[in-house]
Amino acid sequence: MRMLEAHHPTCSCGAASPLAAWARIEAPQPKAPEPIRRSSAVPTGPAEILITGRIHTLNPAQPLAEAIGVRDGRIIAVGSRAELEGVISASTTLVDAGDGTIYPGLIEPHMHYWGSALTLDWVDCSTRDGAGIDDIVAKLTAAEPVIEDWVLGQLFDPSLLPGEPDLTRAILDAAVPDRPVLVMNASMHFLYVNTVALTRAGIDDDTPDPVGGFYGRHDGHLTGVVGELAAMESLLAALPQPTTEYLVNNLVRINRNALAAGYTRTQDATTGGVLGAAEVGLFHQADFTGRVGYAILDTVADEILSNGLTPFAGDDLCRATAWKFVADGSNQGRTGYQRENYLGRDFRGSPNYDTASLTERMRRAHSLGWPIMVHANGDGEIDQALAAYRAVLDGSSGLQLRHRIEHCSFTHPEQLDQMAELGVSPSFLMNHIYFWGDAFVENIMGPDKTALLDPFASARARGLRVSMHSDYTVTDFLPFREIQTAVTRRTRGSGQVINAAERVSASEALRAKTIDAAWQTHSDDVAGTIEVGKFADLVHLDVDPLAVASDAIAQTSVLQTFVAGKEVYTR
Template sequence: MNMPFHADLILAHGTVLTVDSNDSEAEAVAVKDGRILAVGSDNEVFAWRGPETEILVCSGRTVVPGFNDSHTHMASMGEFYLNPKALNCASELNPTIPDLMRSLAEQVEKTPKGEWVGGRNLDPNTLTEGRWPTRWELDEVSPDHPVVLFLRGFHAHVANSRALELAKVDRDTPDPEGGVIDRDAATGEPTGVMRDAPFIQAVLPPTNLTSMKRALGEVSELYAELGITSSADAGAPSTPDSYRAFQECIDEGTLQIRTYLMIREAFLRKHDIGLRTGHGNDRLRMGAMKIFVDGSIQAFTCAFHEPYIGKSTRGLEGLNYSADQLNDLVAEAHRLGFQVAMHAQGDYGIELAIDAVENAMNRYPRENPRHRIEHVLCPTETDLRRIRDLGIVPSFYVFHPWFWGDQHMDNFIGPERAARMVPVRTALELGIPACAHSDAPVCTPNDPVWPSNPLWGMACAVTRRTRGGRDIGIDERITPAQALRIYTINGAYASFEEDIKGSLEPGKLADMVVLETNPLHVEDPWEIRNIRVERTLLGGETTYAAS
């Protein structure tokens, strides 16, 4: 057959998982001008072969759509305390508070006098002592350097006295709205622990354009190695340079990821120049207005209907808005034409978010606003049915059962609520196009202790097993094929881009990953996490090739 033109590239002799509406499989894919030209058998696709067509032989390999990390914070990795060079406080590396203090002392020794020392991935519940270190323990190691160690998830931290002094926090400082300053029961003095309280963040060294561009370049290389070709950045540092960094990195060729920008509501409302969700192109697109409804379960600031186990709090102090305030904020964003993405994790916080969307759509009807709820830790089935009926897209953090499942059962919400957390299967069975994400740098995709890359996420969603080896909510296990879908086409749907990417079909962007084996046919689904990415292609161009 004489074709009017020829393919630039053909991937052949492999297994192609198209993730189309029928989950079709093929043998080969042809690419022309950055888009998919044909998908089918080797014979069908080789009809597009010309004298200059590059052939990539994928014998024994599996080709899937490029992975979509639907909620991450790429530019934020330029912050000094989020950078990979910051102290990793993970309990697996520092089992006790004395161990952590020794590691901190080494970090202090390497830091010029007077400069900030930052740490990340602290998890006090898994320290041997089962508690936070105090400001006074930090003072013994670092009386002169300001120190702040962040909880994994960044919704809480502990700071030493020098840092509190710079932030002007003392015993007379009131708790902020939506946050808590922990205090010594006997003296009323701040212990240094603050949960969803932004005082320290206000005095940290500012992130600059150079550090954010460096972070974006480093993340781009890492994501390509993991097969990630698209990402939704769910809130960069609130400065114009954050968004300038994305554009400059694309122009300079250092950001090889298609990016959907969520912008924090306070910054977006202050700097509204009339651009709305969808503005941009297939490399950089304006996304949702980002709103924080509640906080973090590890900080006990997720808002629940029932108390945390062993505590009187329901996490309502973590709410950032009253119901009326949230309703008005979401309604105005909806009226103006924005998609809204609300961070909501506890069942009470999720209910408030759903109520706000319903209120907005009743007040200002418009077609397919496709509002989102981020993380969606513990919705009820009633919540999920309302999510479906309102067309809301839930973006799930599917790592919860493995990373924190034991703590959820034993320390936070108990076995019954923990069993229904991250209910991806129920959502999919209700016809909800749920997607999945890493929330990096909460857990970074290459973290030596808690990696959060897509193949790990797929394994977690399929197995629903804790790090302690316990099954958790097995009725919410999904199939490998469903796990692949939430990391590809459903992520594209969440950003209104399902017509141009997320599946391997003619006309769509040629974003693909070549895997060493088929994730749908592994004997032990937990082994999905160990499947090697052999090649990543963005628009048909290789951005990563395994050596």
């Protein structure tokens, strides 16, 4: 595969989503939502709902309970069943959770609604779980078209396969000879198409490469590999257009999928990256059941702010929560910005901003009171992000606005020291270790660099509050796999341990999906623990993930999910 050091950011954490070339939807930009006004008063009167079961509150002052009283969606009492007799009435609905364990609802602090909504029905061509080329071809051959007669696939990642093979035109022609096929690489820097798709787009052997992109060729003939946004646009523009209704319906489907995984609160990490400012209005129109926060993307932030959006505007179900900077690319796609070259390559990735520009833009966000999220995968980019934070904060602490570094993947001890000094916290894509750990060791970084990946224990030792995220759809909603990976640090393939010194306990890992994720997303006043005054957002699990063997945590299943005390998912 041809790799370019100059690159466009990936969609999943990207400033220039290639999917925007497909979703050319004209959507209205309604007036921005008003700043949230949330009462801190505990509702009075008897409980409308009483939930009973084996309850772990994560509140150190009252770690265990048997019953939760709920009124107006808030917790009004927590304690033993006998203690809560006084808050129930003849009209109270009794919910017996039975077996299993109840915990606070989980929080997903970094995922992607919009790109995921566009590709929700595309064929899963990922190689994360050991699928090879033959498996992917079989899926595509059996697939129903997504829109009109187009067969569409996503998440193909050759870095996890021996020799890093491409899905060539010849392979795709053999799989589906009579309909157009388009498969997106997991990095979103490449796509793969068959002959019918090339013909639909008007591309042939004589078509010149556009500036900044390429059409893969062998002996002068197109291979079906298309690289970088400038070339990908012509293929994506040939796709039939999705509708606004299709996208909004898919947002709701994704939200329900998150509820099924135990998440009662999710945060979109690149709002505006596909449809621009219109995404804000569409978020607030969506019929969500789980709570949603969104981080506005820096490249469209000025357009979004022109409508009057302010930090935390919205309501208890959907609100603005952060300002996002995508400062480099993907490590597994070799576009993250490193201090040194990738293993066996003569490049180290590149930043998406120069330091002066990044600092200027971050200073604007900070001055307007926005929490900042900086996507920084490579250690070189973490250096740049920290330099920008230091200049912006100018002696003050990032703790007030709870500024973050996203992914913060290959992090050196001195960088963690700086984060602690500046008051900037990390959010780790912990399943990097599980899915890509072997590839990082063997092909991309080497063992010494890979040992720096997601240094959870070192971050906690410095007093940093840590969250973990899926980066959905970079990885699926797998919260208990994230927790198990933080505890064991074992890879999926070989089972090798990536730096055992960075292991943490299951309780520390669970904090990263509850208490500390709530803090990072400015929702700790209403989420993260089960206590009086907070929302009755809960997850009922078949087992206690803190009581099972470390290699069994990932098998934890969600039996029920509650939002505002109401059951919104049941297995």
